[in-house]
Structure formats: C-alpha cells, structure tokens
Amino acid sequence: MFVLKWLDDNIEKTVILVCYLAMTGIIFVEVIRRFAFNEQAAWSSTIPIYLFLWVAWIGCAYTAKQRAHLRFEEVRARLPYTGQFCAVMLDHVIWIGFSIMVIYFAAEQVQLSYDNFAIVQGTDNVMQWWFYMATPVAFALIIYRVFQNMIDDIRRFREGKPFHIKAGLGGE
Amino acid sequence: MSDGVLIALISIGVTALFIIGVPIFLIIGLWVVGVSLVIDFTLANIGVTLYEGLNFFGLLALPLFILTGDLINNAGIAKRLVDFAYSVLGWVRGGMAMSALGACGLFAAISGSNSATTATIGSIMHPEMTKTGYDENFAAATAASGGTVGIIIPPSIIFIVYGFLMNLSISDLFLGGMIPGIIMVVAMQTVCWYMSKKHGWGTIQKLQINRILRASLGAWLGFFAIGLVVWGIYTGKFSPTEAAGVTAGFCLLVGIIMHPIARVLGVREDGSVEGLSAGKSIFVPGFAIRELPNIILRSGFITGMLVPLIAVSVVMQQILSLLGAKDFVTAMLANLGGYYPILFACMLLVLIAGTILESLPNTIILAPILAPIAAGIGVDPIHFAVVFLVGDAIGFITPPYGLNLYVASGITGIPYFRLLRYTVPYLIALLVAWLIIALIPDLSTALLFHDGAGVYQ
Numbered sequence: 317m318f319v320l321k322w323l324d325d326n327i328e329k330t331v332i333l334v335c336y337l338a339m340t341g342i343i344f345v346e347v348i349r350r351f352a353f354n355e356q357a358a359w360s361s362t363i364p365i366y367l368f369l370w371v372a373w374i375g376c377a378y379t380a381k382q383r384a385h386l387r388f389e390e391v392r393a394r395l396p397y398t399g400q401f402c403a404v405m406l407d408h409v410i411w412i413g414f415s416i417m418v419i420y421f422a423a424e425q426v427q428l429s430y431d432n433f434a435i436v437q438g439t440d441n442v443m444q445w446w447f448y449m450a451t452p453v454a455f456a457l458i459i460y461r462v463f464q465n466m467i468d469d470i471r472r473f474r475e476g477k478p479f480h481i482k483a484g485l486g487g488e
Numbered sequence: 489m490s491d492g493v494l495i496a497l498i499s500i501g502v503t504a505l506f507i508i509g510v511p512i513f514l515i516i517g518l519w520v521v522g523v524s525l526v527i528d529f530t531l532a533n534i535g536v537t538l539y540e541g542l543n544f545f546g547l548l549a550l551p552l553f554i555l556t557g558d559l560i561n562n563a564g565i566a567k568r569l570v571d572f573a574y575s576v577l578g579w580v581r582g583g584m585a586m587s588a589l590g591a592c593g594l595f596a597a598i599s600g601s602n603s604a605t606t607a608t609i610g611s612i613m614h615p616e617m618t619k620t621g622y623d624e625n626f627a628a629a630t631a632a633s634g635g636t637v638g639i640i641i642p643p644s645i646i647f648i649v650y651g652f653l654m655n656l657s658i659s660d661l662f663l664g665g666m667i668p669g670i671i672m673v674v675a676m677q678t679v680c681w682y683m684s685k686k687h688g689w690g691t692i693q694k695l696q697i698n699r700i701l702r703a704s705l706g707a708w709l710g711f712f713a714i715g716l717v718v719w720g721i722y723t724g725k726f727s728p729t730e731a732a733g734v735t736a737g738f739c740l741l742v743g744i745i746m747h748p749i750a751r752v753l754g755v756r757e758d759g760s761v762e763g764l765s766a767g768k769s770i771f772v773p774g775f776a777i778r779e780l781p782n783i784i785l786r787s788g789f790i791t792g793m794l795v796p797l798i799a800v801s802v803v804m805q806q807i808l809s810l811l812g813a814k815d816f817v818t819a820m821l822a823n824l825g826g827y828y829p830i831l832f833a834c835m836l837l838v839l840i841a842g843t844i845l846e847s848l849p850n851t852i853i854l855a856p857i858l859a860p861i862a863a864g865i866g867v868d869p870i871h872f873a874v875v876f877l878v879g880d881a882i883g884f885i886t887p888p889y890g891l892n893l894y895v896a897s898g899i900t901g902i903p904y905f906r907l908l909r910y911t912v913p914y915l916i917a918l919l920v921a922w923l924i925i926a927l928i929p930d931l932s933t934a935l936l937f938h939d940g941a942g943v944y945q
Contacts, residue, residue: 332788333781340552340740343733347726361545368548369539372799375792376513378785385511386793386846388889390904392509403508410505410514417521421535451539481509482898 328378328457332371339367358438366436366447373454380411381461383480393481400481401473408466415455415462422451491526495811498522512846516800523807534803541802542795545729546652550600550645550795552732555787556739557599560713561608562783563743564759564773568707569594570612571761575703579695582684584620585630586677588613592634593673596641597714598735600648602847602884604790606635606892611899622689625902625910632896632907633676633914636881639847641669643717646880648728649798650851650873653805654859658728659721663935664870668878668925675921679913706761706769709742740780747774794848801852814857821861830865834858834872835879835926842883846891850880867929874932878925882918885911 346360379385392403426448434444472479502519506512517534524531560566573587573594580586592609599605610631617627639646642662651658684690693699704711713735720731750771756762761769775783808814817837821830837858841850855876862872884892887908897904925931 329781329785329788332792333784336551336555336784336788336791339548340555340733340736343548343552343730344737347730347734364548365543365545368551369542371551371788371791372542372795373538373792375788376796377792379789379792382789384789384793385513386797386891387509387511388506388844389509389894390888391507395508403510406505406508407510407514410510410518414514414517414521417531418535418538421532422539423535424532425535425539448539451535 328374328381331374332378335367335370335374339364339371342367359436359442360438362437363439363442366450369447370450370454373450374457377454377457377461380458381465383465389481397476400479401469404469404479405466408462408469411462412459415459418455419452422448422455426452494526495523498526506844512849513796513800516797516804516849520800520803520807523811527807527810529807529810533806537803537806538796538799541799544652546648546658546727547798549643549648549658549729549732551787551791552729552736553600553643553645554604554790555784556713556732556736557595557601557604557608558783558787559736559739559743560595560598560710562775562779563709563739563746564757565707565710565713565739566591566595566608567612567759568703568761568772569710570609571759572700572703572707572710575696575699578693578699580681581688581692582681582690583692584613584617584690585622585627585680585684588617588627588630589634589673589676589680592631593637593641593669594710594714596638596644596669598643598710598717599638600643600645600732601790602635602638602881603891603895605638606631606895607899609634610896614900617690620689620691622684623687623910624900625906626683626689628896628900628902628907629910629914630676630680631900632885632890632892633911633918634673635892635895636884636918637669637672639881639884640665640672640874640878642666642721643728643732644877645794646847646851646877647873649848650855650877653852653855654869654873656869656873659724660870660936661873662721662728664874664932665877666935667931668874668921671925671931672878672881672918672921675917676914679917683913702761702766702769705766706764706772708770709772713739742772743774744777744780745774746772747776750774797846797848798852801849804849805852805856808853809856814860817857818861818864827865827867830861831867831875831926834862835875835922838876838879839882839886842880843886844889845883846889847880847883850883851877868933870936871929871932875922875926878918878922882915882922885915885918 342360342364346356350356426445429445429448436442436444469479502515506515570591573590577583577587588609592605595605595608614627614631618624642665647661647665648658651661717731717735720726721728750773753768753771755768755771755773757773759773821833824830824833841854859872863869884890893904893907897907
C-alpha cells in the first residue's frame with residue numbers, strides 16, 4: 317500500500333529526473349571528452365534523444381496531472397458553475413479518447429520494433445522498443461491521471477467547490 | 489457532404505472547443521484525428537509521428553536550454569544580470585523598467601524561451617519596479633513584452649524548431665536573430681523611456697563607473713555562459729544541442745559548487761551584491777543539491793507542456809500538406825504579385841495566426857507553407873526565418889491567446905484584460921521594429937559568414 321502511494325505521488329517525477337539528468341550528463345560529458353581526449357561514444361547522439369522522448373511524454377502526463385496544459389482560460393473562467401463543470405468533464409473525455417487512440421497505434425509501433433529486433437544506432441544490444449514504449453506508457457499514465465482528476469472534479473461539483481480553471485505555470 | 493465542408497465543420501468545432509478552454513494539445517489532436525478520418529488517411533500515422541516527429545538531435549537543445557534557464561535563475565545568476573542592467577541604465581528616467589527589458593535580452597542570451605524570460609525577469613523586477621513608483625500594470629506589461637525577445641536573441645527554442653523543419657543551419661539562424669533581437673529591446677526601451685518620462689515613474693541613480701564595474705564582476709558567470717554559447721556556436725566548436733548541454737552542465741556544477749562557498753562567505757541568498765566586497769561578489773548563492781530535483785522537475789514540467797505540442801503540430805502540418813494547403817495559399821498570394829506585397833501578406837498571416845496559436849504550432853504549421861513562397865520571390869531564407877519568428881514572438885503578447893500575458897498575469901496577480909491595455913505601447917514598438925527588420929534584410933544576414941541566400945544545408 318505504501319509503495320503504491322509512493323508510486324502514485326512520484327512515478328512521473330522519478331522518470332523525469334532520471335532521464336533528464338542522464339540526457340544532460342551524457343551530452344555534457346561526451347562534449348568534454350571530445351575536447352579533452354578526442355574521443356566520443358557512438359551512442360552519445362542517439363541515446364539522449366530517446367531519453368528526451370521519455371522526458372517529453374512522461375512530462376506530458378506530469379503536466380496533465382497538474383492540469384497545466386496550455387489553454388485559453390478567459391471564457392471558461394466566466395462560465396456559470398454547471399457550464400464550467402461540463403467544460404472540465406469535456407476535457408477529461410477528450411483526453412481519454414485521444415489517449416486510447418494513441419496507445420492503440422503506438423503499441424503497433426512497439427510490436428513492430430520488437431519483432432524486428434531493432435537496436436539503437438551506435439549500440440550493440442540496446443533495444444529500440446524499450447524507448448518506443450515511451451508513448452504508450454505515458455498515455456496510459458495520462459488516462460490514469462485524468463481519471464483521478466475526473467473523480468476529484470465530480471466530488472467538487474457535488475460539494476459545490478470551485479474547479480481548477482487557471483493553469484498554474486509554476487509547476488509544484 | 490463534400491470533404492471540404494466536413495473539414496470546415498471540424499475546424500469550426502475545434503475552434504469552439506478552444507474558446508471554452510480545452511487544452512491546445514487536444515484541440516490540434518482532435519483536428520488531426522477528425523480530418524484524417526474525413527480524407528481516409530491512416531490514424532496509425534499519428535502514433536508514429538508523435539514519436540518519430542521528435543526523433544531529431546537538434547531538438548534536444550530545447551529541454552537543455554529550458555534547464556539552463558532554470559539553473560541560472562536558481563543559482564542567482566539571473567538576479568546578477570538584472571543588477572548589471574540596472575547599474576548601466578539606472579541614471580535614465582525609467583531606467584529600472586528599461587533595465588528589466590535589457591535583462592530580458594541578457595537572460596534570453598542564455599535561455600531560449602519567452603515565457604521563462606518573462607517569468608524570471610518579471611518575478612525579480614516586478615516588485616522592485618512597483619516599489620520605486622512605477623504603475624504596477626505597466627511593470628507587469630514590461631515583463632510580458634520584454635519576454636518576447638527570449639526566442640529571438642539566441643539561443644532560441646523556436647529557431648531550433650524552424651531550422652529542423654526547414655532544413656536550415658541552426659547556427660546561421662541563431663546569428664540571424666542577434667541584431668533583430670537587440671533592435672526589439674531598444675524599441676521597447678524607447679517606449680518605456682517615453683512612458684516613464686511622461687508619468688514621472690521611477691527613481692534616478694547617478695551613473696557611476698564604479699557601480700557598473702562591481703555589477704559586471706557580480707554577473708561574470710552570466711557573461712561567461714553567454715560567451716560560451718556564442719563562441720561555441722559561432723566558431724562551430726559545438727552544435728546548438730551540445731552548446732546547450734555544456735551550458736546546462738556548467739551552470740549545474742557552478743550552482744552546486746558555489747553554494748557552500750557562498751554560505752561561508754556570507755553571500756546573500758537573494759543574490760544581491762550590496763555590501764559585499766569585490767572579491768566576494770564574484771560568487772553567486774548557488775543552490776543546495778537537495779534543491780536540484782525541484783529545478784529539474786520544473787524544467788520537465790515545461791518540456792512536458794511544449795514538446796507534445798510540437799509533436800502534434802508536426803502531424804497537423806503533414807495533414808495540411810496532404811490537403812494541398814501550400815498550393816492553396818501560394819495561389820492566393822500569387823495574385824498579389826511583387827516582393828513587398830507577398831512579404832507583407834506572409835507577415836500578416838503570421839501575426840493573425842499568432843493571436844490564437846502558440847508560437848510552436850504557429851511555426852510548425854505555417855513555416856513550411858510560407859517559407860517556400862517567400863523563397864520563390866527571392867527573400868533570403870535566413871532573413872525570412874527571422875521575420876517569421878519575430879512575428880511569432882509578437883504573438884506572445886497579442887490577445888486572445890498571448891502566453892506571456894498569462895505568465896505575467898500569473899506571477900503578478902494582475903488580471904489578464906487589464907494587462908492587455910498596458911501592453912499596447914510595447915506592441916506598437918514591436919510592430920515598428922518588425923517592419924524595420926523586414927525592410928532591411930542585412931540586419932538578419934550581416935553576421936553570417938557567407939551570403940545566406942539560398943544556402944540550404
């Protein structure tokens with residue numbers, strides 16, 4: 317139970333931290349190595365991109381969790397309460413529908429890469445499909461986060477509390 | 489119903505969703521899905537492009553420059569740059585606001601994003617400006633407008649995306665943006681000077697060489713970071729992505745190493761150099777290692793907001809080209825004839841699209857359509873890129889959708905619509921600067937090593 321709670325709080329953060337640091341670190345170290353010793357690993361221009369894709373899509377889930385995706389807020393903020401509730405619910409439904417579609421087609425992509433034993437350029441045994449997993453995994457996470465927000469919003473609606481209309485741009 | 493009618497209906501439908509506040513990522517996503525179904529184009533393309541559309545080494549510079557911006561802010565380097573700008577401009581009426589604009593330019597030279605520039609400089613300068621007698625609305629408008637140079641003064645995220653799309657050298661684009669970025673800053677400073685003089689805002693401090701020297705000593709790390717990026721890219725020692733990685737790594741190490749030293753020496757946490765000896769002022773407050781996760785998460789948050797938008801816009805661009813949007817716009821503009829009518833028509837399109845689209849979708853969707861048209865009438869590709877992107881930058885402060893206005897409103901608590909009114913003088917200044925940049929191609933191409941005309945890498 318404790319583990320699940322921790323994961324619920326930190327899963328996106330952990331992935332973002334690890335991938336972001338690794339990606340920055342690899343590029344930094346490899347440029348320095350090229351200057352100092354004239355050598356550079358062949359995978360130093362491929363692996364960071366794949367890490368970046370993980371950061372981007374898991375970051376997308378992280379942003380969705382905080383309802384901070386860029387949007388035009390001025391009209392929604394002036395809608396009547398029930399109108400706001402409908403608009404917020406509409407967001408959730410579209411998120412879920414779009415995510416299901418992405419997962420379906422991205423999974424095909426993973427399957428293809430898995431069947432082909434495609435490896436990352438510049439490496440001997442790093443499989444491409446590990447990285448292709450980024451989109452389906454992230455969108456599955458988005459569905460989960462959107463459900464959480466949806467439950468929260470329904471509870472707010474029942475209790476008559478205000479919704480989160482203004483996107484916080486500051487992160488946490 | 490014909491496909492055309494259906495596509496028009498879909499477009500109207502998603503615009504309605506945009507108005508009631510559905511996230512832009514989903515708006516573009518829905519449009520793409522809807523139109524793909526209408527023209528019977530495989531949806532599998534979306535699954536592939538959301539991933540492969542981002543699979544490009546140059547794009548990696550984006551998260552790295554975002555991280556750099558957050559690091560220099562947290563390490564207290566941004567505050568030192570602001571202090572430096574103020575020491576230089578403090579003797580003029582309106583000097584504090586003008587130095588906020590100048591600091592935006594300096595910050596933009598290390599980081600690559602508009603909203604980050606607005607957020608950083610705005611949160612440092614807005615309280616100071618309000619304290620010294622500026623109108624608080626004007627002060628917030630200054631931060632919002634000053635942020636627009638964030639994507640023009642290199643390094644810049646949007647130049648990277650533009651170069652990636654249009655197959656132009658990103659280093660050339662960076663060099664092209666330098667002078668126009670400075671022109672934008674000066675244009676806004678002029679307005680700022682005039683407004684402050686008219687209303688008697690702000691205080692005046694004496695111009696002292698001593699103060700400037702002290703402030704530049706305090707800001708040396710910022711200058712070093714700027715120098716590193718410019719030198720690396722200008723000499724071709726590293727690619728923009730590598731430059732971003734090196735600066736990010738450098739700022740990270742500096743921030744961590746300086747933190748304990750600064751504490752021992754008693755450097756103030758807010759980064760102010762007041763009362764410090766010259767020797768001590770070369771140290772910045774830095775940040776503790778335990779703060780690092782939050783800094784990186786903030787960058788991850790921004791990356792997670794912008795990059796999906798890029799991916800989905802790339803899909804939209806593909807669909808538009810399938811629909812023949814380029815031929816349509818070309819045919820429409822061809823009737824105008826002549827160099828200037830077509831250039832101005834392109835600029836008008838960018839500006840109009842920029843009022844509702846975020847800069848990244850705007851670039852990804854419009855640039856592939858307009859750039860070939862401009863090239864066809866003999867506009868230098870680098871020059872056109874700069875003109876296009878300055879228009880894009882102006883879109884950050886044009887209603888209804890102006891991201892910088894949201895950011896400035898968010899950090900200062902001033903309502904969006906009130907902020908809008910106070911931004912008008914800056915908007916006019918930027919439009920004038922834009923015209924100058926468009927009319928004098930040399931401003932964009934003078935720094936290039938070679939004659940940029942038609943040189944696609």
